[in-house]
Amino acid sequence: MRLRFSLNGQAMDLADMDGSQSLLSLLRGLGFTGSKEGCGVGECGACTVLLDGLSVDSCLLPAAKAQGRAVRTVEGLAQGESLHPLQEAFLEAGAVQCGYCTPGMLMSATALLERHPRPGDAEITEALEGNLCRCTGYQDIIEAVRLAAAKPERKP
Amino acid sequence: MSLPSQVGLSLARRGGLERVTGACLFGVDLAQPGDLHLFALRAGSGPARIQRLDLAAARAYPGVVAVFTAADIPGINRVGIIAKVKDQPILAEGQTRYPGDAVALIAAESLTAARAAARLARLELEPLPAVSDPRQALLPGAPKVGEAGNLLWEARVRKGDPDGALARAAVVVTNTYTTSKAEHAAIEPEGGRAWWQDGLVVVRASTQNPHHDRHDLARLLGLPEEGVRVIQAETGGGFGGKLDLGLQGFLALAAWHLKRPVVMTYTREESLAATAKRHGLVMEYTSAADEQGRLLLCQAEIFGDSGVYASYGPAVCVRAAVHASGPYRVPHVEAHSRLVYTNNAWCGAMRGFGVPQVALAHEGQMDELAQRLGLDPLEMRIINALRPGDETATGQRLGRSAGLVQCLEALRPHYGQWRREAARSEGQYLRGVGLGAMFYGIGNTAMSNPASARLEMDAEGRLCLFTGAAELGQGSDTVLCQIAAETLGWPAQDVRLVRGDTARTLNAGATSASRQTFISGNAVQLAAQGLRGLLLEQAAALLGAPPQDIALDHGGARAAGKGLPLADLLRGLQERGVVVQAVGDYDPPTTPLDPASGQGVPYPTYAFAAQAALVEVDADSGLTRVPQVAAAHDVGRAMNPRAVEAQIKGGVVMGLGYALMEEYTPRCSNLHQYHIPTIADAPRIVPIIVESDDEAGPFGAKGVGEPALIPTAPAVAGGLAQALGRRLFDQPFSLERIMAALMEGRKTERQKDEAGS
Ligand code: FES
Numbered sequence A: 001m002r003l004r005f006s007l008n009g010q011a012m013d014l015a016d017m018d019g020s021q022s023l024l025s026l027l028r029g030l031g032f033t034g035s036k037e038g039c040g041v042g043e044c045g046a047c048t049v050l051l052d053g054l055s056v057d058s059c060l061l062p063a064a065k066a067q068g069r070a071v072r073t074v075e076g077l078a079q080g081e082s083l084h085p086l087q088e089a090f091l092e093a094g095a096v097q098c099g100y101c102t103p104g105m106l107m108s109a110t111a112l113l114e115r116h117p118r119p120g121d122a123e124i125t126e127a128l129e130g131n132l133c134r135c136t137g138y139q140d141i142i143e144a145v146r147l148a149a150a151k152p153e154r155k156p
Numbered sequence B: 001m002s003l004p005s006q007v008g009l010s011l012a013r014r015g016g017l018e019r020v021t022g023a024c025l026f027g028v029d030l031a032q033p034g035d036l037h038l039f040a041l042r043a044g045s046g047p048a049r050i051q052r053l054d055l056a057a058a059r060a061y062p063g064v065v066a067v068f069t070a071a072d073i074p075g076i077n078r079v080g081i082i083a084k085v086k087d088q089p090i091l092a093e094g095q096t097r098y099p100g101d102a103v104a105l106i107a108a109e110s111l112t113a114a115r116a117a118a119r120l121a122r123l124e125l126e127p128l129p130a131v132s133d134p135r136q137a138l139l140p141g142a143p144k145v146g147e148a149g150n151l152l153w154e155a156r157v158r159k160g161d162p163d164g165a166l167a168r169a170a171v172v173v174t175n176t177y178t179t180s181k182a183e184h185a186a187i188e189p190e191g192g193r194a195w196w197q198d199g200l201v202v203v204r205a206s207t208q209n210p211h212h213d214r215h216d217l218a219r220l221l222g223l224p225e226e227g228v229r230v231i232q233a234e235t236g237g238g239f240g241g242k243l244d245l246g247l248q249g250f251l252a253l254a255a256w257h258l259k260r261p262v263v264m265t266y267t268r269e270e271s272l273a274a275t276a277k278r279h280g281l282v283m284e285y286t287s288a289a290d291e292q293g294r295l296l297l298c299q300a301e302i303f304g305d306s307g308v309y310a311s312y313g314p315a316v317c318v319r320a321a322v323h324a325s326g327p328y329r330v331p332h333v334e335a336h337s338r339l340v341y342t343n344n345a346w347c348g349a350m351r352g353f354g355v356p357q358v359a360l361a362h363e364g365q366m367d368e369l370a371q372r373l374g375l376d377p378l379e380m381r382i383i384n385a386l387r388p389g390d391e392t393a394t395g396q397r398l399g400r401s402a403g404l405v406q407c408l409e410a411l412r413p414h415y416g417q418w419r420r421e422a423a424r425s426e427g428q429y430l431r432g433v434g435l436g437a438m439f440y441g442i443g444n445t446a447m448s449n450p451a452s453a454r455l456e457m458d459a460e461g462r463l464c465l466f467t468g469a470a471e472l473g474q475g476s477d478t479v480l481c482q483i484a485a486e487t488l489g490w491p492a493q494d495v496r497l498v499r500g501d502t503a504r505t506l507n508a509g510a511t512s513a514s515r516q517t518f519i520s521g522n523a524v525q526l527a528a529q530g531l532r533g534l535l536l537e538q539a540a541a542l543l544g545a546p547p548q549d550i551a552l553d554h555g556g557a558r559a560a561g562k563g564l565p566l567a568d569l570l571r572g573l574q575e576r577g578v579v580v581q582a583v584g585d586y587d588p589p590t591t592p593l594d595p596a597s598g599q600g601v602p603y604p605t606y607a608f609a610a611q612a613a614l615v616e617v618d619a620d621s622g623l624t625r626v627p628q629v630a631a632a633h634d635v636g637r638a639m640n641p642r643a644v645e646a647q648i649k650g651g652v653v654m655g656l657g658y659a660l661m662e663e664y665t666p667r668c669s670n671l672h673q674y675h676i677p678t679i680a681d682a683p684r685i686v687p688i689i690v691e692s693d694d695e696a697g698p699f700g701a702k703g704v705g706e707p708a709l710i711p712t713a714p715a716v717a718g719g720l721a722q723a724l725g726r727r728l729f730d731q732p733f734s735l736e737r738i739m740a741a742l743m744e745g746r747k748t749e750r751q752k753d754e755a756g757s
């Protein structure tokens, strides 16, 4: 099928795509390997991307569902050299260890902060509950989201 | 201007930037257009004899380039980390031992084609008698799983006069503890790429041990070690699960045959079904103390299932025996530990190597003894804690770096406050506070386990560290550069790093056993001292001052009012044809253990730790939360305090998962059946760093990777015992087990009421 969608703000027009493959495998096939697979069944959140601003497990979503919609991945968070406040905060708070869960965490947190610019701890926990991390124990990730929320808003 | 000390500085993690932008390529991210994709056909059942394996249809499937079986392995089809028991074929030979065994490897133009071809393979298996109970595996006539019999390994530690001690004891407690098999569940599954380049097989994969991989791959392919190059890909967590060689073997075999780039990634299902687990152990303990609460005796009979392969089993077996009596002064010890082959999923190294298991037992015993004596569990531990100068169960005399008492004291305020809160708890929520303490020998047990490192400085004074030490997310890259920088007087941020590449770096051994900070750290420090020596020698010649009077750092050298810019110093060396580089080699001093008594010096030093956990059980639903954990760790010296705290926090949550939920069974096909803690399970953790300045550690540092997790489950067990009024002896303390304990408690109360009325 022909698949047209926006990827990190760029218009994509792909001919002859297998629309039944997962969005994750489509993205990774296009070289956007920032989105990771950790389970393939919607349990770990390593594959989290934003679809029209909502966080979704891209391993479960057929690529065809991206038709005409806006997909955002970790590769689209920074603007040139300037990091997204969440990316900065993850580095500052030491929320990155092996870093494999990080892209998914960042995308879930982005969706949260776009909805709730000043989330409480309960909202942070709820937003990240679908993202597993085996390294950090989560505390520094919560701290990073708090820190990002406290940063002055980024000018688009 | 000289640099402030960089020891104790929380420098940012190396490699952070590419991890937040998504640019970091992990082992699973290496596929390039044109690569062949590998897929392993697994037996799906076993033990069984392979009656027929017809691969004609698979080979004929469009896109399939080759299908390999054991017959295609040119070298020795046995891998394994322990030289004496390399027992694992990467492709089955005539029989399968368990369902996870691979029987064929398919290489195809796409993964879809490889998988489709696998479905066309005709595999006929004739079941063989199986043994799944490790006790039965030792009986005469049991199906033989191990090639040399079913007893894989046995270790003993014997000290003092255990029988006599029992007779003199004021209190004796005997209990049996059991633990589950656990899965590492690093969020990155195994993955990598291999290719053929300049007559070499090059493998780039997630791994914890690139140099050992090269050794076993060369053996597998019948090549000299120089014929194989292993590069550690950025690795998304390991925890012991990426120490074994499975995937790398498939990659190397296919690349060697096909001379084309190949990629392979395990699915989560495959990772669960076909890789190592933590050993489940059965631990029968008898412990005794005198009226003052001083421990007299620890008797431990430890028995475990290794599954179909040995992997790190011997190391786990010995370590469990050596650590059986815990971080305490125990004059009389008798520990006996055995691991047995069965047809179950195989077990290997997982964060702690047997110590998380025995810690559940020795800490349970401490609590029970304290209760019998009417002592507070914290006081009981302080009375018995190993202190500097004390002797361990193997007769090793500790140096000054034994900070358990400080760890326990550091917990006191939290422990006291939570105890008071718990005592006031009423109604639906039952609360308890538990303690866990541990010691952990740094490095491999009672054997040489060296590391080397090399430092090089170019004409511009740029420093580059070459280390074989695999970084898994724990922060060794950052810490090793810090050690190099501090020793030389250079800023750590300016140190460049080449890591984990057998063609460019020297062997640093495995990233396991919490050994890299201490062992590679020492090697790096020695290399830096060597390099510094070269620079000082040159400076001495140019300045006309003895080396010891010269101040040297990245700015240059100074002595007696004269200064020499670094550039001049380096130019001088260059003119003399001196390559500004140095190698450091370090092998920790250990001695073999006496086979009968286990006496000896198994480790250069020990990490110590104690944690307290507040546990809360909903009396109606049995739902259990651990809202708070305080974790005090004697790390010798925190090179990078934030990295140490990060290890502690991550370890506590992994330990919490071990305590409450983690249990692998063959039914656990993915992470919806094998649960690990989510953010909602995570407690508030107070990490506390205790420093004791180890004599032999680099700048006094020891290690923290595994110790971080070990005390958590015992602390949760103690908290639960208090909340429930009865101890659970079988880990994990799952909802079902907690519910059963609650029911039991109600029954007892009812009976009491009835008896009273
Ligand atoms: S890979 Fe999509 S949720 Fe795990």
Ligand code: FES
Pocket: A095, A096, A097, A098, A099, A100, A101, A102, A132, A133, A134, A135, A136, B187, B236, B237, B473
């Ligand atoms: S940092 Fe390793 S999984 Fe989160």
